[in-house]
Amino acid sequence: MEEVDEIWHAGDIGSFDVIGWFPEGKIHRIITGNIDDHSIRERFPEELVFEVGGLRVLMLHIGGNPARYAKGVKARIREVKAGLFVCGHSHICRVEYDRGLECLYMNPGAIGMQGFHQVRTMLKFSIIEGKPTDLRVIELGKKRMPSSN
Template identity: 60%
Template sequence: MIKIGLISDSHGYIDQKVIDYLQDVDEVWHAGDIGDLRVVENLPRDKARRIVTGNIDDQMARQSFPEEIWVEIEGLKVGIIHIAGKPPRYAKGIKEKIRENNLQLLVCGHSHICKVEYDKSINCLYMNPGAIGQHGFHAMRTMLLFEIHNAKVQNLRVVELGKRGV
């Protein structure tokens, strides 16, 4: 079993509240729009990291992290990409990537809207943790905590981190 802390859209901001939630996970995933590499530097150092870049990330971030991750964890096929749209209206080419990689879990960011939905049309769980940052139109800062065990996502929790700008 692997415990995951999923964040996105930090836009250069991370606070102690986020870091405290990440203390109890095995892996930290960041679904893009890091904004400033100091965000990554402030993540707990003893955790495995899976980080992708987003549309606001600069060349230094792009040299450090990929745009996409396709991986199998505990028997679960996972894709992490910043811009993916949402079920049933995915961004161009995303459904094809889901099918090509036989994904069971698609993780993305970009919208700043926390959403988890199983898309039965392609047999894939969609997860977007919302945004942990202060920049954007979201009202509530959010992240997701969950576990992967025997090719299944379990014990999923939405964490509300407080209102943006407060």
């Protein structure tokens, strides 16, 4: 894995094994998703609001997208004054600037083998002077289908 300062996970952890793959010594920002069981929900929150590099970030698993946010998301983005909104759930990689909210929307897609996505994706970016920069979509290959033996 390339060097990074922080690892963010936008929910649907599925198993504590996933967290075990994260390198130690890094900041981990992790929220739960709708597939996560009680033990995972006890350890990680449903939402995170934090600031990094001068940028206010809101993370929620079910967020919709700028064309159609999930119920209450638009109000929450405004309430916390987020400049970056990160969500998961759809497993579809998408990045879009919402001019109305003055907020960058990011869904990294999914790196796992479950869900409707065909290609496993994640996002890598820097935050400099309160702005996300150097954004890259990293494709991790096609999802392997389980064998039917």
